[in-house]
Structures are given as C-alpha cells and as structure tokens.
Amino acid sequence: MSSTIPIFALVDCNNFYVSCERVVDPSLEGKPVVVLSNNDGIVVARSNEVKALGVPMGAPLFKVKDILQKAKAKVFSSNFRLYGEMSSRVLNVLKDFCADIQVYSIDEAFLYLSNLDLKDFVSFGSDLRSAIKTRTGIPVSVGIAGTKTLAKVASEFGKKKPDLNGVLSFVTSEGCAEEENFINEYLSQLPVGDIWGVGRQYTKMLDSYGISTALEFKQLPESFIKKSMTVGGLRTLMELRGVSCIPLENEEKPRKGILCSRSFGKPVTDVTLLREAVSTFTSNVCEKLRSQGSKAYRIDVFIRTSVFREGDKKFKNSGFLKLSEASDSTVDFIKAAHLILSKIYKKGYDYKKVGVYLSEIVPKNFGQLNLFQPKGHDKFRKIDELKDSLNSKMGKDTIFYASCGVEKAWRGNKHYSHDNNLLDLRMLN
C-alpha cells in the first residue's frame, strides 16, 4: 500500500561547488577551500573549514583575503561546466531511487515519496546518500517531511547535526507525521531567517515584533502573516504547520525571462566595447531562447557604473524595445539591442556592468501562422541554426557574430582557474 499523505524528500548537496572541486582533486579533502563568483568578486561556496573561520557567504574576496591566506585556503574561480556535469551525475543517481523528481537548483532536488511504499524513511535517506557519495563523490544531506518547507528544515539539521549522519525525517516509519513536539523541538532551534521563504527583509520585520525562531513564527496568527507577508508568507506558515501547499513540479517549464549580465574585469567607458559586450550577451540569450523552443517580443538592455566605489560618478540607465512580431533571431535582437544602447548610453562614465534581458516569451509556433514572413528571415534562421549546432558540438564561441568583438577586453577576471578544466572533466570519465 502506498501512502496517501504527501511525503517529500529534499536532497541537498553539501558545499556543492567546493565538493565538485574536491572530486577533481581529492587532496583538497579536509582543507579550507572556497569557490568565487564570476569576475572573482565574492565567495559563493565555502568548505566547512572556511565556514569555521567565520567567512560569510557572499563575502567580497578582498575583505577576506587575509583570513584565507593565513589559513592557506585553496581558492578557485568558478567552473560552471564542471558543476553542471556533476549536477547531472547526481540527478542520475536520484532517478534510480525515485521517478517523481523536481530539480530545484543546481545542487538541490525534491523527491515525491508517497508512491514508493517505503518502510523506513531514515534508511531510505541513508541509502540514497551513500549511493550518491559512492557513484559521484558528492556528499549530500537528506530531509524528509510532509511538506516541502519542512523537508528543507529537516535537511538543514541533517547537514548541521553530526549525530544525524546527514538524514533527518519528520515522518514516522508508518508514514505519519511525527509527533508535533518532535518537530517543534527542531523548529525552536531554527532562526526564523533560515526558513525557506523568509528572507532578510521579513527577518528584520519579524525581529521588530520579537519573533526570532521558526517555532515562534509557526504560532503567529494567520491574519498577521497574510497582512505583512502576503500569500507567500501564509503558504510558508501553513507548510510549517504540516499542511502541504507547495506541490512537486516535476516537469521543466520554459523560462519566462532570459537574462545575461556580467560585471566587467575593468571599467569600460568606450561605447564600442560596450556594444560588443551587448552583442555577446544578446547572442547568448537568443541561443538559450532557441534551445527552449521559444520566441520573444521584448528585449531590455541595462548599463550601470559600479554600485560600490565611493566618489565615482554614478549612473545607471535602461531601455527596452518590443518587436511587432515575436522573434528568435540573433540578428533581430542585436539590432534592437544596439538601438537601445545608443539611446541609454551617456558619455564619460566608467561602466561596470551590462545586461540583456528577453521577456514576453511565447512558444515558437505561437499565434498567427504568418505565411508572409519577410524574405530575409529564412537566411538568418539558417545561420542561427548552423551556429547553434556547431557551437554545441565544437564548443561555445566556435563561431560568433562579428559585432560581439574578438578581444573581449571587457571580460571578467578569472585569476584562480586551473587551466586544464577540460582535462578535469575527462579525468572523471
């Protein structure tokens, strides 16, 4: 008999990017390791050793460099091809355990367990955990509960409390919710800001009412939550009380917006360089658009100077265009993007970041079948198709539009890469 109440598991990879680097180079095990964001700006992943040093998530590198150096920490620029590859390996293991999977992020997935007829949820979690470790080298934590939000809570404790060995279940072996007191004991130890759905602003607001733990939050009146945190907050509240409001979404939905933005390695003043960056980012978003079988009506371009540098002249601007017909053609959008840029660009500023955003996205075959497409369109479509297939076979940027520029002087910093990333991937096979 399969269980009728919903049961979710959250599988969360520990310090994911760091763990990936350790799979490539096992000698990093037990040593302090961090992975940096694009442009080497901030710390986006920390090993436990680095967390113990008090380096916070998102810390600017220059602020923690001394600490890291003193601890002889290993520092890596990000290597998303590696992380993406490792992520799909973990997913492959999950698929052997459960068919109902929602890939939530590069390092997290929800499983729907109610149809599996499981006897013992803790040992299911342990089996899963050791299979992933054996087959991919990645350590994970598993949380099991009657709602997604509680499963998140459980996995956080699974990660933090060593005696749990990476697994915590809020569901008994009979498939019932654990005693209220059992769950509440954990909720009383969880800072309210660590609840899934409660971010910095809400934490501040709740703090002003003296609410600091998840248990205190759980006991607040619904009317108060609805008023101050809208329906999303109410959902979180109900989920903490064991009422499942957020279902598993196991099919991949096409993106409603597609963004490409970068901070530059060095500030850019020259509009020609800016135009090259905008072309490159536009080309990227169009490629993603085509790969999900969509077209878009709208393109936004934004530019800005550094948000942080004191004393600098600050400036930001943005603009958008709507096409009369949805398109997925790189040429169409590069033209539009250049037009927007020429309108929003102002001379004499040190630009630090540029972005291109496609939205108002529809399926490729959406709407009127217009048999009378402008003539030139077919030619450009074929160019894009050829470009996509070549680049996917032979590597990104095998061919690209000339307006994207060759030197890419605006490119971000990557000072901490191993130059043999490709080799790394091959070594794993």
Added chain:
DNA sequence: TCTGGGGTCCTAGGACCC
C-alpha cells in the same frame, strides 16, 4: 584594486474605460 548571476511570484498604483 577589489562586491555574482539567473530566476520566480506578488502587489500597488497608474491608465483607461464606462
């Protein structure tokens, strides 16, 4: 000298209409 990038959903308020 130095601070990421890519998403989703919700709501308030303006524009417009009768």
Added chain:
DNA sequence: TCTGGGGTCCTAGGACCC
C-alpha cells in the same frame, strides 16, 4: 467653491530563491 465609483489591465518594483 468645488472633483463618483467601480472595473480591468498593465507595469515597475520589491520580496523571495539558489
């Protein structure tokens, strides 16, 4: 000598997530 009321649609911005 003083500015209706109610509906819908759209968008910008703010909250959240990883």
